[in-house]
Amino acid sequence: MDDGAVAPGEKGSLTCGKSRNRMVARPRAGGKWEVRIVKLPSSSRRGFLKYFSLSAIGAFIAACLPQNAPSASSGASSSPAAGVGGGVASPAATINWKIQSGWAGNDIFQEMFVDWSKKVNEMSGGRLKIETLQVNSVTNTAAAIDAVSSGTLDGAHHVAVYYFGKDHSLSLFGTGPMMGLTGQQWLSWFYYGGGFELYQDLVQRKLKLNVVSFLHMPMQCQPLGWFKDEIKSPDDFKGMKFRTVGLATGVYQGMGASVISVPGAEVASALDRGTIDAAEFNNTTSDIAYGMPDVRKVMMAQSYHQPGEALLIDINKARWDALPPDLQ
Numbered sequence: 001m002d003d004g005a006v007a008p009g010e011k012g013s014l015t016c017g018k019s020r021n022r023m024v025a026r027p028r029a030g031g032k033w034e035v036r037i038v039k040l041p042s043s044s045r046r047g048f049l050k051y052f053s054l055s056a057i058g059a060f061i062a063a064c065l066p067q068n069a070p071s072a073s074s075g076a077s078s079s080p081a082a083g084v085g086g087g088v089a090s091p092a093a094t095i096n097w098k099i100q101s102g103w104a105g106n107d108i109f110q111e112m113f114v115d116w117s118k119k120v121n122e123m124s125g126g127r128l129k130i131e132t133l134q135v136n137s138v139t140n141t142a143a144a145i146d147a148v149s150s151g152t153l154d155g156a157h158h159v160a161v162y163y164f165g166k167d168h169s170l171s172l173f174g175t176g177p178m179m180g181l182t183g184q185q186w187l188s189w190f191y192y193g194g195g196f197e198l199y200q201d202l203v204q205r206k207l208k209l210n211v212v213s214f215l216h217m218p219m220q221c222q223p224l225g226w227f228k229d230e231i232k233s234p235d236d237f238k239g240m241k242f243r244t245v246g247l248a249t250g251v252y253q254g255m256g257a258s259v260i261s262v263p264g265a266e267v268a269s270a271l272d273r274g275t276i277d278a279a280e281f282n283n284t285t286s287d288i289a290y291g292m293p294d295v296r297k298v299m300m301a302q303s304y305h306q307p308g309e310a311l312l313i314d315i316n317k318a319r320w321d322a323l324p325p326d327l328q
Helices: 056-064 108-123 141-150 168-172 183-192 195-206 248-254 264-273 284-289 317-322
Strands: 021-027 033-039 048-052 095-101 128-133 155-158 211-219 225-227 241-243 298-300 309-316
Touching: 095 108, 108 128, 108 155, 108 211, 108 284, 141 155, 141 211, 141 309, 183 195, 183 211, 183 309, 195 211, 211 317, 309 317
Parallel strands: 095 128, 095 155
Antiparallel strands: 021 033, 033 048, 155 309, 211 309, 225 298
16 A cells, blocks of 8 residues: 555555555445455554555456345355354264365375365364365366256365356456455455455355355466466467466467466366366476376466465355254
8 A cells, every 4th residue: 555645535555565554355335345454564453444445356246246245144154264252062963064175085185185175174073074175076166056956966175266157246356356465365265354254255146056155265466377487478479379367368468379268177287188278277296197297388477367275165054054053
């Protein structure tokens, strides 16, 4: 945030770096959302509030959400970061959930998913057990959120951008421009600055999905991708058949690339067949597991499209609501 005073409704500027800023989003009348930056100087615990009107990113969210967005108490589930009361529930029968991931068995994300499920089992004292299913075990990734909503699956572990086709706003959560924040700072905003409530409003009220969603496992900037030759200029993307997803499609189309959507597990084979010329998926560990170095020898770091990310867990809302408070 710049140092000049910014009154409500006026434009402000947001800068990234080592500032002690906190971003807060709150619903306002007329279906609009107010975004506030709280600057916390090192000499004081009291912040100085400075406002900036919804920029292109904020306006995009506001335009996609329905009018008169409700508070968390009137529709969306309360943020888990607010704490759960009620103490420990009495012992009950074991609850078994099946959660499908968007990852192959050799992907590090699948390893992280399995580790998370083990922690849930341990922390619940064995009362909540999660069966971890690999990608496409019950349904394909594009249909996973609908399978969770209908109850075919208890949950899904993936990223919000996989449902970009349902609503472009989803790409802002975990795979968007991040508003100058790191992956960890983004999660802080999500759970303590209004992001959780905003996302539930989008998923539950606008998209009519019976789902509660939680971001977790933050990551930093993704690689630019895997190429035949070194990328020396943005002009090198002109005419290139490039694989990416979400809001990044517009970035690369603006640079002259022909963007083609390919599931992560199929990227290497698409490169080998020539369906695409180059691609980005996620991180070098996952890229290697999917065989990217076998078909492209040049990996470029530092991306245009994704300065940070967080993974997503979707849970069937009825089954989430049925959990004892301590398990939630």
